[in-house]
Amino acid sequence: MNKHPNDHENEIKMTDDYLWNGSGTPDREVQRLESLLVEFRHVDRPLVLPAESSPTSHKPRGLLLHTPWISRLAAAAVILLALVVGLFFSRRPSTPLETGPSWNVANLEGAPQIGSKLISTTQSAAKLYVGQTLTTDSSSRASLSENDLGEIQIDPNSRVRLLQSGPNHKRLQLDVGTIHAAIWAPPGQFVVDTPSAVAVDLGCAYTLQVAPDGSGTIRTTLGWVGFHLNGRDSFIPAGAMCLTRPKIGPGTPYFEDVSQSLRDALFIFDTTEQSTDAHSKQLDTVLSQARPRDGLTLWHLLSRTSGPERAQVYARFAALVPPPPGVTRDGILALDPHMLDLYWNALDLGDISLWRFWEQSSDPKSPASPPQMILKKQLLLKRSP
């Protein structure tokens, strides 16, 4: 057997290649250290910028469940829902094959599970494949990451399922629990299904919570998020939040620093029938308490009211945020889509073209082919100031 004089040198180089970029012959010592030290790795959390440091923004999470009557409703619904969910999951097919696109999973704490398999803290390359479910118990946390998407932290008592992981469409289902998402994929590519709404990332960080009764809460930290169900849309910019309920869909979004009375009034307004005294009374409170910043809320109320109520909302909205050129009272009262879009853009909370593009591209009847995407991009750039 011939011995090469540079065998040792080659061996070092191969080992170095693994240390350098993970290629070449795996170095067992480096691998051991990687899996040991992963527990010190950075856990992505939302960046809290000064403008969002209002006192109300530091309230504990889980507002929905801390509201007394909601808690009672939730408790009643939990028993029924648990039975339905249990039946639903028991009828699902067994663990799918571990092939195809997958996301990286890291154990941040406790014993998260993929299907029935525990993920250990030393496991550096756990994968969640399309169709698989990741669950955390009361003392477990995990993170999901995908190079072209971003990172999603899964809090305790959560269950998520990976539905889709194509190059331009990535989709999770959050059945229950809380996720914190930091997304750098293009707007509209990452979608989370919940029992009561679909959350569409429009860039780039938010927390989404689903209670056992299927109701949900979304809080946006950076960028903005669209909440959608059966044609009912809510846009939630950084610093704002929105509640959603099964069958009803997304509620009216509001900034977290609104007064408690506006918050309470909006909650009742969203859950009572139109044209009742209670409904009108709450609307009066919302309008009287609204600040220019709450144009966010008033814009959404335009399409959630009718007749004299809509005129009332428009009057207050126009007083706080002057309508931009091209927007007329009559057009808004008739819910002219183009005028509503112009008025939204005047709030400077995000370009609504991104949302319209997502709507178009998510419609199976009009898939967005690459040429369409380029045209749309050019259109967006023309429209931007």
Next chain:
Amino acid sequence: MAALFELHSSRSGSSAVNASREHGSLDDALVRAAQQGDRSAFGLLYARYSRMVHGILLSRVPHSDVDDLVQDVFLQALPRLASLREVAKFPGWLATITRNRASDFHRRSKPLDEFVEETAAAETDPPDPSSPPSSHSTAEANAALDAILSLPESYRETLILRLVEGMTGPEIAARTGLTHGSVRVNLHRGMQQLREILGRKAAPLTGGEL
């Protein structure tokens, strides 16, 4: 936001070959947008650089303080970003702010040597025989981290970015502004020294467990 959309779109079509160059141009564009007050762009920079900032801090300050300091670094960087003239220097600029923040932390508290000794004493206590197996791995992890922290500064920073934060050598170079050659040398020599330290520690640790 439209500008960001353009950036995202151009990135989604990038090939692996051009990844490094496109990351640079994407970061440049994000920095320019953030300089003009686009907070979404700043948020994306945070998402892309927080691991690097975390790693640099972990190589200099106690683990328990790192998360808060990561936020501090970005809060310090935001108002200063407008004064950065060459956007391509953002990675090195942010790394410098991070190192300065770590130094500032020690000026207000204790010298690094004390910290290393303290963490070594606090975090490498002999494992409790009655504790579950996971605590053995934690003790091992703490011992490994302490061994890295005992290395010269440039080695420990690069090794932490590679072994803790899971970044590759090219990523470390792109994120910190160091050259590929410097990163490769730091990784190679740092790993050599780390093997020696861990080799020396292996026997006493095994004895302790028995």
